[in-house]
Amino acid sequence: MDVRTGLFYLFSLVLLFAAFRVITARNPVYAALFLVLTFFQAAGIWMLLKAEFLAISLVLVYVGAVMVLFLFVVMMLDIDVANLRAGFWKHFPLAASVGALIALEMAAVLMGGFRPAEEPRAFPGVATAAQAGLQFSNTKELGRLLYSEYIYPLEIAAVILVVAIVAAIALTLRTRKDTKHIDASEQVRVRARDRLQIVKVPPSRPTLAPDPATAAAAASGENKA
Structure with a gap:
């Protein structure tokens, strides 16, 4: 080895x-x-x-x-780990079945892909690296293959990623009731009379009922005098 x-x-x-x-x-x-x-x-x-x-x-x-x-x-x-693991064994059979199915599919794909290395396929009008006598560049060949034969799957994947990004932003910026949203345009158009109102109240003082003990003490003092 x-x-x-x-x-x-x-x-x-x-x-x-x-x-x-x-x-x-x-x-x-x-x-x-x-x-x-x-x-x-x-x-x-x-x-x-x-x-x-x-x-x-x-x-x-x-x-x-x-x-x-x-x-x-x-x-x-x-993160509440205990809450996340609450239904682990409940969903374990379904998860194990899906995992086994994915493992079998990957094994079927990989077993069919173990073949001897072949020379990179030449594109129309383009000589291979061996024919041109140049050093082979897998990065160049990968880019050429992506943007020629797999251009449509690449564009579809890009559109799906853009839709996912927009959806994530839309879900994040949705209106919530527990937040206080402030509109900047309303703050600019605000006027003092809309925020402050002066109310004239006539001065008044409520008449308090006399305390019986205080009244009795005052009356006794006057009698002594």
Whole structure:
């Protein structure tokens, strides 16, 4: 077994362990950190497969941006883990069935994809890297394939992502009854007489009933005098 094969098995074992800990960790912060470790191992496997662009994209986009933001959100929110795990065993049979079905589908797809490496397919009017005597660039070939043969699926995915972003913003900015919304235009058009009203009240003082003890003491004092 050469070094490349040993690194592949090492990255794969760590990836499987980290992915298993993502769904079994009781602390959401630990689960997010294990997911970061999973992404790093997947990036290492892609580097072994000579897919440097995908590996760097995974590290920069998911680990460097998405997971950091996710960690901040998890740390800022007070997540009730006990409440989230209340119905775990109730929904476990359905979740296990769906997971097994997805695993079988992935196995069927992957088993059919393990074939000897072939030379990149040439596009009409474009010579392959081997024919041109140049070094092969998987990033260039990936971009050429995405924006030529898979341009319509790429555009559909972009539209779906835009719709998801707009929907998330609309759900976040919906009107809530527990917030005090202030309209800036109403503040600009405000007038003093609309906010302050002076009411003239005639001075008056209510007549208090005399205290019997005080009245008796005053009357006795006058009698002595």
